Amino acid sequence: MKDKNVILLGPPASGKGTQARQLAEHLSVPCLGTGKLLRNEIEKGSAVGLEAKEYMDGGRYVPDEVILKMVESWLAENPNGWLMDGFPRTLPQAEALQKIVQPTYIIALDVPREELEFRITKRRECTSCGITVAVNSIDENACPECEFGLLISRADDALDSFKVRYENYEELTLPLFDYYASLGTFNKVDGTQSPKEVFAEILNIVEK
Ligand SMILES: [Zn+2]
Numbered sequence: 001m002k003d004k005n006v007i008l009l010g011p012p013a014s015g016k017g018t019q020a021r022q023l024a025e026h027l028s029v030p031c032l033g034t035g036k037l038l039r040n041e042i043e044k045g046s047a048v049g050l051e052a053k054e055y056m057d058g059g060r061y062v063p064d065e066v067i068l069k070m071v072e073s074w075l076a077e078n079p080n081g082w083l084m085d086g087f088p089r090t091l092p093q094a095e096a097l098q099k100i101v102q103p104t105y106i107i108a109l110d111v112p113r114e115e116l117e118f119r120i121t122k123r124r125e126c127t128s129c130g131i132t133v134a135v136n137s138i139d140e141n142a143c144p145e146c147e148f149g150l151l152i153s154r155a156d157d158a159l160d161s162f163k164v165r166y167e168n169y170e171e172l173t174l175p176l177f178d179y180y181a182s183l184g185t186f187n188k189v190d191g192t193q194s195p196k197e198v199f200a201e202i203l204n205i206v207e208k
Contacts (some may be wrong), residue, residue: 003104004029004081004206007088009176010109012165013116014191015198019109020085022199027206029081034089037061037070048073068096075101090172093177105206106180109191109198113166120158124151 004027010016016077020158024031048069071087082104088094097103119149122134124141128149135141135151143149180186189201 003074004083005101005104006082006206007103007106008109009106009173009178010191011111011113011169011173012162013119014111015195016085016109018081018195019199019202020083023206024083025123026203027081027083029083030078031083031085032071032074032078032087033085034067034071034087037074038067041070052154064090064093064096066102068093071097072100084086088176091179094176098183103185106176106186107202107205108177108186108188111191115192116166117159117162120162121153121155123154123158123163125154126151 005021006027006029008016008020008023010019020031021035038049038052042053044105048066052062052066052070053159055066067087075082088097119134122136123132124135125132126143126145126149129143129146131143131145133144133151141151144152176188177188187205189205191198193201
């Protein structure tokens with residue numbers, strides 16, 4: 001049986017995080033997210049964590065070489081199957097990763113930008129308890145959590161921040177599709193389906 005080394009790609013608001021959690025659990029493999037990895041290394045006070053912290057405290061991006069050091073030591077601790085969610089994010093990161101390890105499956109959630117924007121405008125925030133929920137209809141405005149607060153849309157802010165993140169994704173991460181396709185490990189999944197259907201399609205790929 002092939003090792004299950006899976007990389008999950010997808011634009012913001014594509015449901016990638018949820019799919020990643022479910023898939024990692026299903027395959028019983030650890031899930032690497034660079035945010036979590038950074039926090040862990042910083043908490044541990046490791047050399048590479050301290051290096052990363054310097055960049056972050058200075059309000060700068062942590063450079064690829066620092067991130068890659070963390071990923072490399074994480075891979076050494078988790079050699080028997082894993083899932084990556086949010087890494088690699090750029091072509092240089094993907095190329096550097098390929099020199100350390102060969103992923104078995106690259107799975108990209110494909111969701112058109114219009115659909116992602118629609119999903120974001122469905123999100124509402126409770127003015128009382130602050131929870132964020134997705135509503136099914138435009139006149140749904142009672143908070144399901146505290147049953148007291150009023151749900152309001154933060155769509156404008158959310159759309160602005162989505163726009164930035166989506167354009168970053170388009171510019172930096174989309175080139176990975178061609179790169180991985182050229183290596184023969186690339187699979188696209190229609191992310192406009194229900195989460196359950198998306199997950200079933202992902203399982204079809206990794207259980208082949
Ligand atoms: Zn509430």
